[in-house]
Amino acid sequence: MNLSRRAFLVFYRNLVSYKRFVLPTLVGSLVQPVFYLVTFGIGMGAYMGAFGGRGYLFFLVPGVLVSSVMMSSTFECLYGAFVKMIHEKLYDSLIATPVSAEDAVAGDILWGAFRGLISGGLMMIVAFFMGVFPVSFPAGLLLCVLMVLIGIMFGSLAMIVTSYAPNFDFFNYYTELVITPMLFFSGVFFPLDNFPAWMKTLAQFLPLTHAVEVSRAVYSGVYGKGLLLNLGFVLALTLLAARFGLGRMKKRLIK
Amino acid sequence: MRTIIRAEHLVKNYGEFAAVKDISFEIREGECFGFLGPNGAGKTTTVRMIHCVSPITSGTILVNGLPADVDNRKIKAATGVIPQEMTLDTDLTVFENMMVFSKFFDIPRREARKRTDELIAFVELEAKRDNKISELSTGMKRRLLVARALLNKPALIIADEPTTGLDPQARHLIWQRLRLLKNQGTTLILTTQYMEEAQQLCDRLVVMYEGKILKEGSPRQLIDDEIGREVVEIRIEAAEDARLIADLGPLARGHERAGDTLFFYCRDGRAIQKKLVEMDLPNTVYRPATLEDVFLKLTGRSLVE
Known part of the structure; x- marks a missing residue:
């Protein structure tokens, strides 16, 4: 592993280029989650009664928030990284400088996490105006840190997929067979309590489940005893995925 | 003249395919050294190993006494690469491309700005300074690649087929600039499949074919000996x-x-x-x-x- 502070230079490069895309990407990352909030939260929520003593929106917001972090970081590290690798040959020019392959990829994972943070942050603001917000201001800040961590986790997982991808179509396997199902089996829209036991077990292996739990705890201020386990899962998977993703991408970039 | 690069028994395999088959060569400080050969001869693979972006299967390359391996940032910091592919940052303008790239070499902002202005003038792109890359012609892009490769004031420049696909004017401009750099004492490594280019620029060259070096010498001497x-x-x-x-x-x-x-x-x-x-x-x-x-x-x- 040849990782250095230069990863942040690659992040900076993305920031410079981002200013041209700010508006379309903001709209892009905001529309879908807001759509979920309005249709599920307000529309369906009206029939749902109270969830643990509070409205459905209080249940829904923390989940949709981390889902949007997942979506943004995943797409950035799938499509964004693939375009840079294959179409723009950007990585080739990066690794010809003192930037190492690991720096370049790590910079893009960080970038994916940052895009996730923006999506999640926007959600937080939208939810705020709908009357749903974290239990305290420090809790809100803590959530921002957690969003970065969750973004790094999903970005790294996506990088692993990218390192194997022969073309764009390959990403459909991941988005349709992993990401989309995960959205529905991780307790984002409804609690897992009424699922059959095997499904609940399966859910424990989905990274989004743990991310949702963490987010929900910060929003509600109820820190259950399972929370450490959730955090531990997220941390462990982040380290593992980052390490493997960087290694795989290095193999692909340096031939 | 001092030897700046020494390669010994260099081998590169991609799986079963042998791209470079046990070649040895020396490059001296201040000369223009050419790798001449058809597509697939192993030229690009060889220079990629020199500038540390391709792992060596076996054999050694020393660049200024340092072993060239993929984690060697020192060699990369002192080398300028004019790549064969258009690896410009298409999301950025000409100026931004230079400024962002200079960051990767830890060039302080003020110095980067100064060098960027000088180099943009050097390759005659002043009028395009704030244009996006997509608005440049192929020749302009190639010139910008030359300018970008000079940001870190490299002692060694690697030009991988720098004029492929260019019109005669653009090609001659690149040749002039490369000659100018050589006259300033920069060591130049050139890969090309254009004989005229090799004859115009190279002090010494090797003819590569199917991963092997067939002949080595100055263009004049090679012509004399062979023809x-x-x-x-x-x-x-x-x-x-x-x-x-x-x-x-x-x-x-x-x-x-x-x-x-x-x-x-x-x-x-x-x-x-x-x-x-x-x-x-x-x-x-x-x-x-x-x-x-x-x-x-x-x-x-x-x-x-």
Whole structure:
């Protein structure tokens, strides 16, 4: 592993280029989650009664928030990284400088996490105006840190997929067979309590489940005893995925 | 002159495929060293190993005494690479491309700005300073790649087919700039499949073919050794070969049939020219020998796929 502070230079490069895309990407990352909030939260929520003593929106917001972090970081590290690798040959020019392959990829994972943070942050603001917000201001800040961590986790997982991808179509396997199902089996829209036991077990292996739990705890201020386990899962998977993703991408970039 | 790069028994395999097969060479400080060869000869693979973006299968390369391996940031920091592919940052303007790239070399902002302005002028892109990359022509992009490769004031520049696909004006501008850099003392490594380019720029070169080095020397010396000074081409049916070789062969150093043409290589073509006039053959060409003749003689005149 040849990782250095230069990863942040690659992040900076993305920031410079981002200013041209700010508006379309903001709209892009905001529309879908807001759509979920309005249709599920307000529309369906009206029939749902109270969830643990509070409205459905209080249940829904923390989940949709981390889902949007997942979506943004995943797409950035799938499509964004693939375009840079294959179409723009950007990585080739990066690794010809003192930037190492690991720096370049790590910079893009960080970038994916940052895009996730923006999506999640926007959600937080939208939810705020709908009357749903974290239990305290420090809790809100803590959530921002957690969003970065969750973004790094999903970005790294996506990088692993990218390192194997022969073309764009390959990403459909991941988005349709992993990401989309995960959205529905991780307790984002409804609690897992009424699922059959095997499904609940399966859910424990989905990274989004743990991310949702963490987010929900910060929003509600109820820190259950399972929370450490959730955090531990997220941390462990982040380290593992980052390490493997960087290694795989290095193999692909340096031939 | 000091040796700046020494490669010994260099081998590169991609799985089963051997791209570079046990080559050794030395490059001296301040010279322009060329790798000449057709597509797939192993030129790009070789230079990629020199500038540390491709792992070496076996053998060694020392660049300024440092072993070239993929984690060596020192070599990369002192090398400028003009890549074969257009690896410009298409999301950024000309100016931004330079400024962002200078960050990767830890060039302080003020200094980067100064060098960027100088280099944009050096490759005559002042008018395009704030244009996006998509608004540039191929020649302009290539010039920007040259400017970008100079940001870190490299002692070694690697130009990988720097003029492929360019029009003559753009090509000559690149050649002039590369010569200027060489005159300032920069060591230059050039890969090319254009003989004219090699002849224009290289002090010494190796001819590569199928992963091996076939010949090494200065362009002049290679032409002299392999061909001579002049070449006579006679476009004639192969059936006439025996007669022509009997008549002209003794006056030439060698001959070769390729497709519809019979080639005679000679040191002094006057005798053969006189004979040709006597024979009154149609479709004959009499011309100075070039690196292209060397190249084709060494690698075969048939199509390389």
